[in-house]
Amino acid sequence: MKKKKLQTKDLITVGVFTAIYFVLFFAMGMLGYIPILFALIPLVLPIICGVPFMLFLTKVDKFGMVTIMGSLIGILMVLTGHTYMPLIFGFVFGLLADLIFMIGKYRSKKLSIIGYGVFSMWLLGMLVPFWIMKDAFEKIMLDSMGIEYTRTVLELFDKVAWSFPFLAFLGGIIGAFFGLKMLSKHFMKAGIA
Amino acid sequence: MEKVHLQSKSNQNSINIDPRTKIFILLIINISVFTINVWYILALAALIPVSLFAIRKNKSLAMSFSLVYTVSLVFYVFFIEATNVISIMTAMVTGIVNRMGPGFLMGYYLISTTTVSEFIAAMERMRIPKQIIIPFSVMFRFFPTIKEESSSIKDAMRMRGISFGKTKGSIITLMEYRLIPLFISCVKIGEELSCSALTRGLGSPQKRTNICNIGFSRIDLLYGILATFILVLWFISKGV
Amino acid sequence: MIQIKNVFFQYENGMGKNGVYDISLSIKKGEVILLCGESGCGKTTLTRLINGLIPHYYSGTYVGEIHVNGQSVRETSLHELAKHVGSVFQNPRSQFYCMDTNSELAFGCENQGLPLKDIQERINTTTSHFNIQSLMNRNIFHLSGGEKQKIACGSVHTTSPDIIVLDEPSSNLDPKATQILGDIISLWKEEGKTIVIAEHRLHYLRTIVDRLIFMREGRIEKNISMDEARQMTSKQLFTLGLRPLDFNALDFDSRKHNIPTEEIILSEFSFSYKRGEKVLDIDALTFPKNQIIGIIGQNGAGKSTFARCLCGLNKKFEGLVHTDSGCRSYKQCLEKTYMVMQDVNHQLFTETVLDEVILSMNGENEEKAKRILEQLNLLDLQEQHPMSLSGGQKQRVAIAGAIASERDIIIFDEPTSGLDLRHMIQVAENLEQLKSMGKTVLIITHDLELILKVCDFILHFKNGKVNQSLTLNDMKKKHLIKLFQPRVDTILNKVVIKT
Numbered sequence: 001m002k003k004k005k006l007q008t009k010d011l012i013t014v015g016v017f018t019a020i021y022f023v024l025f026f027a028m029g030m031l032g033y034i035p036i037l038f039a040l041i042p043l044v045l046p047i048i049c050g051v052p053f054m055l056f057l058t059k060v061d062k063f064g065m066v067t068i069m070g071s072l073i074g075i076l077m078v079l080t081g082h083t084y085m086p087l088i089f090g091f092v093f094g095l096l097a098d099l100i101f102m103i104g105k106y107r108s109k110k111l112s113i114i115g116y117g118v119f120s121m122w123l124l125g126m127l128v129p130f131w132i133m134k135d136a137f138e139k140i141m142l143d144s145m146g147i148e149y150t151r152t153v154l155e156l157f158d159k160v161a162w163s164f165p166f167l168a169f170l171g172g173i174i175g176a177f178f179g180l181k182m183l184s185k186h187f188m189k190a191g192i193a
Numbered sequence: 194m195e196k197v198h199l200q201s202k203s204n205q206n207s208i209n210i211d212p213r214t215k216i217f218i219l220l221i222i223n224i225s226v227f228t229i230n231v232w233y234i235l236a237l238a239a240l241i242p243v244s245l246f247a248i249r250k251n252k253s254l255a256m257s258f259s260l261v262y263t264v265s266l267v268f269y270v271f272f273i274e275a276t277n278v279i280s281i282m283t284a285m286v287t288g289i290v291n292r293m294g295p296g297f298l299m300g301y302y303l304i305s306t307t308t309v310s311e312f313i314a315a316m317e318r319m320r321i322p323k324q325i326i327i328p329f330s331v332m333f334r335f336f337p338t339i340k341e342e343s344s345s346i347k348d349a350m351r352m353r354g355i356s357f358g359k360t361k362g363s364i365i366t367l368m369e370y371r372l373i374p375l376f377i378s379c380v381k382i383g384e385e386l387s388c389s390a391l392t393r394g395l396g397s398p399q400k401r402t403n404i405c406n407i408g409f410s411r412i413d414l415l416y417g418i419l420a421t422f423i424l425v426l427w428f429i430s431k432g433v
Numbered sequence: 434m435i436q437i438k439n440v441f442f443q444y445e446n447g448m449g450k451n452g453v454y455d456i457s458l459s460i461k462k463g464e465v466i467l468l469c470g471e472s473g474c475g476k477t478t479l480t481r482l483i484n485g486l487i488p489h490y491y492s493g494t495y496v497g498e499i500h501v502n503g504q505s506v507r508e509t510s511l512h513e514l515a516k517h518v519g520s521v522f523q524n525p526r527s528q529f530y531c532m533d534t535n536s537e538l539a540f541g542c543e544n545q546g547l548p549l550k551d552i553q554e555r556i557n558t559t560t561s562h563f564n565i566q567s568l569m570n571r572n573i574f575h576l577s578g579g580e581k582q583k584i585a586c587g588s589v590h591t592t593s594p595d596i597i598v599l600d601e602p603s604s605n606l607d608p609k610a611t612q613i614l615g616d617i618i619s620l621w622k623e624e625g626k627t628i629v630i631a632e633h634r635l636h637y638l639r640t641i642v643d644r645l646i647f648m649r650e651g652r653i654e655k656n657i658s659m660d661e662a663r664q665m666t667s668k669q670l671f672t673l674g675l676r677p678l679d680f681n682a683l684d685f686d687s688r689k690h691n692i693p694t695e696e697i698i699l700s701e702f703s704f705s706y707k708r709g710e711k712v713l714d715i716d717a718l719t720f721p722k723n724q725i726i727g728i729i730g731q732n733g734a735g736k737s738t739f740a741r742c743l744c745g746l747n748k749k750f751e752g753l754v755h756t757d758s759g760c761r762s763y764k765q766c767l768e769k770t771y772m773v774m775q776d777v778n779h780q781l782f783t784e785t786v787l788d789e790v791i792l793s794m795n796g797e798n799e800e801k802a803k804r805i806l807e808q809l810n811l812l813d814l815q816e817q818h819p820m821s822l823s824g825g826q827k828q829r830v831a832i833a834g835a836i837a838s839e840r841d842i843i844i845f846d847e848p849t850s851g852l853d854l855r856h857m858i859q860v861a862e863n864l865e866q867l868k869s870m871g872k873t874v875l876i877i878t879h880d881l882e883l884i885l886k887v888c889d890f891i892l893h894f895k896n897g898k899v900n901q902s903l904t905l906n907d908m909k910k911k912h913l914i915k916l917f918q919p920r921v922d923t924i925l926n927k928v929v930i931k932t
Contacts, residue, residue: 006324007396008327008387008390008391008395008396009387009391009490011323011324011327011328011331011396012327012328012331012383012386012387012390013383013387014328014331015327015328015329015330015331015332015334015335016331016332016335016379016380016383016386018328018332019331019332019333019335019336019339020335020339020375020376020379022332023336023339024372048368051372051376052376055376055380064324068324068325068328069328071325072325072328072329072332075329076332078219078220078223078300079219079300079303079304080297080300080304082293082296083223083226083292083293083296084220084223084224182369182373185784186373186377186784186818186820187373187376187377189784189817189818189820189821190377190818190820190821191446191820191821192377192380192381308532308533309531309532310531310532310533310536330530330531331530333532334530334531334532337532337574338526338527341574342779345774345776345779346779346780348741348746348779349774349779349780350782351746351767352744352745352746352767352770352771352772352780353771353780353792353793353834353838354767354768354838355782355792369782370782370783373782374778374779374780374781374782374820377778377820378776378778378779381527381778382526382527385522385524385527385528386527386528386530387490388486388490388520388522389520389522389527389528389529389530389585390530390540391486391489391490391511391512391515392484392485392486392511392514392515392518392519392520393515393519393520393530393540393541393544393588393589393592394511394512394515394516394541394544394545394592395512395530395540395544396511396512396544397512397513397515397544397545397546398512399512399544399545399546400546401543401544401546402542402543402546402547402548402549402552403543404535404536404539404543404549404552404553404556405536
């Protein structure tokens, strides 16, 4: 008697796994404040968070759960002062991921991997403020340092910035594989997957 | 998280602001930081959480934040005009601080002065659907549990002498040891929590009541107006 | 009140859960029924059939009809059933939904949408009946196990259901909290509620239960009245999977005479968590080596802190442990003491049972690991994932790890809480095994029968100090019983029986 509508127990499941995902993300994210490691954040965080997410996915069988998770993560980011961008990104990428999973009827392995890659891109929402800052400084740099300098810096910035979505997606793919491996190695045998 | 610790003991001697007002202020602050050169908007935005903390007699926090923030703002305003590299770098760093600071402080205020029950009561009054409220409340309820389980597992690892130098295996294996039991434990607790909640009627289509006492008062009006004022300033600055 | 007709149920993915077969049972209004039997006999499943978790949460093949208060469980939604059936579960830690006690008490009522004034009144009634004013306005995470369970019962009480179902509610409670639980159930009986309890322990319910239903392998085998049960001997109760009714009937005299051995001396064993009071305050303590030492005392007396200090888990600890091999500070204790935790799930890390044992070893020695597994009857499980085993098996894996570590002091934290009699005896055997290997075994426990079976020496903790330390033989029977069957006066304010 599989019901299509979201049940209370599904909502509780979302709450539990969002808590786990967020704690893991936040704990790892602390490392991001070390300047050099900052660039690795989009790659490393999705990899590690892939494990709880894949476990979560085994309990997802209807539309809405992943969207809500993305939105909740976004809300948490807003509450911790990351402006409101993560909320939008969380909702949008959560929704997209949810749609991808739905196409695979929540059973397709391939789509679950791609879907998680998409989901992981929500974290780009946290980097938007820096993007906006860039516009401001472009003007200033042009005035003070000249065109050559500005162009080089901007090109560098662009390269780094545009790599982030790819890193996040890639991190998601790797994380999904990692998560699936943990599923077969541990969770299925423990009877909780 | 603070919501756990500061809750329940109803703060009779300090002024209570409705959670909805706090959310409103937080949103305004988050929007208004997207200004570029209008420093006084940022200053006003910072003033709100600072004053809120000051009211709560958390003077040291209010003062230290004001100090750091004022310095940051001043640096920004001066160095943004300068031309040498160091000044520009300083301007960039202070620019980031200026933007993230108020939001961060306001967020901290929200989390540390609102209990989960109050937050949920506010959400229910705002007619936010239960599809958001239920996972939200479960999430906060679960944070301390994750901490407890994690701590216990860490102890077990120490006791058994499993650590980076001593045990064979990569850092990935060590992370596996640290995290896998945690996930398994959490899932089991989640199941038991579900059973407990469902057998007490959670999810009923009936509209929920909430015993938490929240409501608007004069101070909400005051801060509401202040926040709206900032929003208006922001609009104007955009228009220019 | 409850009618069960020819019910058959099997879980969908039957991992470790057993179903029930051909159950027919009729429970009258106001009756208190005890469901007993070994672990896995189906009593938990039966409670779930009554409160509606089957079929609304647990899915599977379900045949037959159950009617509760006139409603069909199958046809009625969970939230509707929740108005008439309240449930109390085994684990205090995972039962509460809210973070503060007031909200938790109000939870069920809020879900039903009852008006605020009504809810407030019900909370007031509950707090006065249960005498829990001191627990109001507090963070549930900071409560003890017994207090949490009281709140869980309170949360059910505020919705005043007609039927209350309890699944091993005393499993994680100390004797005092168990007594209070018994009083609460007694109060419910006086209010005329129909109560179904799945339990191993009978003594705290001996004046409350009307009928016992004994189950085995999913079927009801016996249906006897409490009067009949009172006539039974301990041995007969044992066949029902029940612990003895009365502690006075326990065998107090069969401890062997102890051969004096070397001693372990503890010095400056004091500890406080923050800059506050000392949670543990022991200047010097001596206990025998290579014996089984029982650590008893109420919750909060400092037993767990003592265990953690002895294990070297508290970094700032300055106490010392003196053995014949030298003096140990906390760092050496970390390497020389092994702890089998209350929740064994927290200390199992690997993929197979064999790996788990090898993990504890200083050098990888597969042959030796297999021998240890054989000693504990685990050899044919060596390729299994530790988390897929039963509770008793997991505990034995942890013990295997302890043996493999070659440490000489092994501490057990509540090894038999929630276990039925047969498994308790198995644990007792394992403990004796460890003793015969030369280990010093300490067990924190509330289980009187376990103590009588295996302990040589007793440490009684009170307020952070050791109140008594003596051999079991020297301890007076009367005194021991008093510790485990406390008379807790005026716990509850008696309710006026509704007419």
